[in-house]
Amino acid sequence: MGNTTVTTPEGRESAVPQPVAAGPRQDQDQLRRLRTPRRPRFWFEILLIAVSYWTYSLVRNAVPEQKAEALRNADWIWQVEHYLGIAIEETVNHAVNSVTWLIIAMNYYYATLHFVVTLGVLVWLYRRHPGRYAATRLVLFATTGVALVGYYLYPLAPRG
Secondary structure, X not given: OOOEEEEOOOOOEEEEOOOOXXXXXXHHHHHHHHHOOOOOOHHHHHHHHHHHHXXXXXXXXXXXXXXXXXXXXXXXXXXXXXXXXXOOHHHHHHHHOOOHHHHHHHHHHHHHHHHHHHHHHHHHHHHHOHHHHHHHHHHHHHHHHHHHHHHHHOOOOOOO
């Protein structure tokens, strides 16, 4: 919009400033508010975790019915690893089998620590970096979903 000019009694023209709805500073503040991630709603996160855990349990509990197929798949993978010369798992297991403290530590890690660390990182991100939390949660849920689909479609069981 242009400025309105008013002629003063002395004959000079002066510009009358027009009120502006939002100046450049206000526009920047509004853009910053739109771009600044908000912390996700806590109740939504709890609901999302509950539905995800239910789905995870449903898929995991459906697989024991496929035990024979899981053992066949594991045997096939075992044969392919041997054929390719990359079957080192048995060698590593035999090498550390006598190191009791390592076996116990790794069992505790597998059973608890990766859950505790994952949960701890998610809580930290939720509280301190809400924008990063949402992206991290999305990646975690997506990779878990892909893994569950793979687990269901191609079940595996440890060799006896």
